Amino acid sequence: MSIFNRRRAREPFETLAERHERALYLLCLRMMGNAQDAQDCVQEALLRAFRAYDGFRGDADGKTWLYRIAYNTCLDALRKRRQEVSLEALREQGFDPVDQRMPRPGEALERQELRRQIEAAMAQLPEDQRAVMILRDFQQMPYEEIAKVLRISEGTVKSRLNRAREKVKNCLLSMEQTGSPRVKGKEGRQK
């Protein structure tokens, strides 16, 4: 297919964004740890994507392309956040993104606790491992697609995922035993 045909066949940007908005929001939510930052990131990512849409030739899948932009936007935001104030410092100030969301009625307390623990453990992960885990374990994305989004090999995806799972599992087991998250090499937060 020629470039012209590909361009002609391209769907309107809003349609593409609408189809993936929820998945992008969830990616940003897990990456950023709170709903407000997630919304800001998605908005920024979609704005970046819209500006670049004229040059998007359709070689890549629209979904992969949007995910990559969203992931990069999250990384930028996290970098900026680190420069402004560390996450640890925020927590010391009483800021807990997980707790800011409303508890869902009907959720069993146990499950609520497990989710809180999972989110806390995820927050301890390096960003590249966290991204792999979100895309695979939360969103069930195929390895091939994850590799395209993150621009790494499938082998790297699998190894990062194994490391991430191991860390989160250990953290959860540790929390079960002591009531506080403990990630290898790091002291967890005592709630």
Added chain:
Amino acid sequence: MMDCKTFALLLDQPEREWTAQQRADMEAHAAQCPNCAMLLAMRREMRAMDQEEQVPQGFSAAWRQSIRAEAQTKMEKKANAFPWKRTLAAAAAVLVIAGGTAASYLNGWGLDAPAKEAGRQAVYEAEELEYAAEEAYEYDAYDSGAPMMAAGTMFTAKRTENTSATMDTGAAKQAKIIRTINLSLRTRSYESDYQTIRTLADQAGGRVESLSTLGDGSADSLRWASFTLRIPTDRLDTFISGAKAVGVLDSFTESSDDVSESYYDTQSRLETQQAKMERLNELMEKAENVSDLVELENAISDTQYWIDYYTGRINGYDSRISDSYVYVTLQEMSSADVADQKDIPLGERAANAVKASLKTAGNLARAFVVFLVAALPWLAAIAVAVGIVLLIRRGRKKKQ
């Protein structure tokens, strides 16, 4: 009993793909293995978390609003920005069209005809000069007895002086007229018209004295032929009327040179020399000593020279009088010439005008390709520079 490795492998697959047996085995293994139980719980909970997560209210509206605002800004910028690309493209188009039209005009529509006319005029003038020089040469030789002397300003005076003596006797004799014709023709069908001229000359009993041709008939090299014909004077008018009908008559000139005076004067001098020769021969028979014989031999030799010279002149005159010189030039017409021709049907003129324009466009395109090839090293250098600037800009954008 399932082991941890198999459990992990199955866990990596979507739960909907598990069979009932696999699910039962995994549950049984998880009940025994706290690590695997935690992994299973994690996995299920993570999936559930995403499925149950609600997108905040106003989220869609917010990003849509920002996109639309951006689109609006983009459109305003575009509307306010000076359309460089379009302006440049339009300027280039105008340049190509104007350049092509001008080139076509210069090639054949405007300046071509006057230029050709000037060229032809120059040829005629050169021929006239050549003819005058020839005449001067002959008269000079006649006057001084030195045939190699150059034509000079005394030529006219000497001619008058020498011919005046024979005026009385020549008036009663037949006029000797040399007719010379110049024909300039343009043709759309060069080959057939070229043959027609030759055929007409043959039919008139004439001959081609000299012929020169130029061009190969290609687009850039139109054909041209120059005939020097000798046509018997009594059939000259028939030939001329036939030749005028060939192609498009560009110009026609006829000159009639009355050489009667010169002719009869030469004839008279020849007769004098012949009479002198007879007397010298008589004296030769009567010579008694060697010195007289030698002197008479020299005089006879000189007289014979002049007899031969005047005979040659008379023969030359006779030849030019009986067979006229006809100079014909045949020029193949270009598409632009055809387009300019008023008496050619409009359709054909238009088609030829388009052809001429296309030819010019082709020439321009070829010239442009040559220019591009010549400019390649510079373009490559510019491309490298632009690439570096873009890379720097991208780097800065990323930093921002």
